[in-house]
Amino acid sequence: MKDNQSLYTAFQVTLTLLAQSKKAPFTDLIPSDAVLLASQYLSQTKEGKKHLSIFKSPIKRWCLNTLTEWWLPGYPSFLLMRKRYVEQKVEAFLEAYPNGQVVNIGAGLDTLLSRLARRGISNRLIEIDYPLVMDLKKTYSLHHNLIFSGADLSQTPIERVLEDSGFNPKEPVLFLLEGVLMYLPEALAFDLLQTLARLSESSTELLFSAVREDERLFSKNVKRVMEKNNSPFQWGKELAPLASRLSGVGFSLQEQASHEEFYEQFSAQFPMPRVFVLYEYYNYAVKT
Numbered sequence: 001m002k003d004n005q006s007l008y009t010a011f012q013v014t015l016t017l018l019a020q021s022k023k024a025p026f027t028d029l030i031p032s033d034a035v036l037l038a039s040q041y042l043s044q045t046k047e048g049k050k051h052l053s054i055f056k057s058p059i060k061r062w063c064l065n066t067l068t069e070w071w072l073p074g075y076p077s078f079l080l081m082r083k084r085y086v087e088q089k090v091e092a093f094l095e096a097y098p099n100g101q102v103v104n105i106g107a108g109l110d111t112l113l114s115r116l117a118r119r120g121i122s123n124r125l126i127e128i129d130y131p132l133v134m135d136l137k138k139t140y141s142l143h144h145n146l147i148f149s150g151a152d153l154s155q156t157p158i159e160r161v162l163e164d165s166g167f168n169p170k171e172p173v174l175f176l177l178e179g180v181l182m183y184l185p186e187a188l189a190f191d192l193l194q195t196l197a198r199l200s201e202s203s204t205e206l207l208f209s210a211v212r213e214d215e216r217l218f219s220k221n222v223k224r225v226m227e228k229n230n231s232p233f234q235w236g237k238e239l240a241p242l243a244s245r246l247s248g249v250g251f252s253l254q255e256q257a258s259h260e261e262f263y264e265q266f267s268a269q270f271p272m273p274r275v276f277v278l279y280e281y282y283n284y285a286v287k288t
């Protein structure tokens with residue numbers, strides 16, 4: 001995989017978030033330390049620097065936001081709400097398990113674990129993504145309890161990556177896989193989940209997103225954008241079949257939430273989206 005391809009999906013999420021960060025009414029909904037960290041990560045590459053220059057210009061920013069909403073209707077709103085949803089789940093986990101670990105698989109340039117480490121929590125935090133992506137984060141997020149592990153998950157078994165990252169099978173763990181399993185072949189994705197259930201000997205929670213199988217739910221551009229950038233979705237599943245597939249790999253589904261449920265939960269903070277993203281949803285499960 002070429003460098004720019006392996007960075008593409010990580011960049012795409014971060015750029016969309018940064019573009020929203022100066023747009024009313026979202027300004028207060030994106031933490032300022034998230035904006036700072038994401039900008040620092042991006043500034044590590046030529047491509048990232050080019051994008052950052054866009055954010056300095058209100059006109060270019062407006063064009064980018066308009067274009068994103070046109071190409072991927074509803075996506076910016078979905079992204080902001082899903083980040084809030086994930087953050088709440090991680091905070092609830094850490095409250096329930098003060099000695100818990102959080103492992104973010106396919107972390108991309110997400111800033112959540114770095115921000116938690118900056119706040120001084122001492123829990124073990126692990127991020128896994130392509131080496132090229134992880135390298136962008138190391139300089140700006142140096143914390144003794146935050147490990148960045150570079151690996152291609154289609155080539156390196158997850159147990160090896162976890163072992164090399166200091167994962168402790170005896171401590172409670174939350175595995176977070178946000179926007180990543182759909183880029184792996186389906187068999188590999190479920191093998192990976194099964195391995196997570198098998199490896200962990202303590203309370204184990206799982207939060208991951210999946211895409212639907214029904215092609216009609218995708219805006220016509222989603223797949224086109226992914227394929228053009230050599231990051232096509234490899235599989236999709238409807239909600240009920242996913243629940244039963246999960247039980248086969250050792251997890252019991254507790255909750256499924258899509259953009260519509262996020263909005264129900266966050267309607268006091270977020271404006272009503274013009275369009276709801278229907279193709280992607282989140283799954284929260286515990287090890288049986």
Ligand SMILES: C[S@@+](CC[C@H](N)C(=O)[O-])C[C@H]1O[C@@H](n2cnc3c(N)ncnc32)[C@H](O)[C@@H]1O
Pocket residue numbers: 006007009010013014105106107108109110128129130133151152153154155177178179180183184
């Ligand atoms: C859409 S991004 C999501 C990033 C982050 N989880 C978020 O939601 O902000 C997908 C991430 O999965 C990573 N990824 C995809 N395939 C991977 C693989 N085979 N090995 C390691 N990471 C992979 C990409 O590099 C990218 O950072």
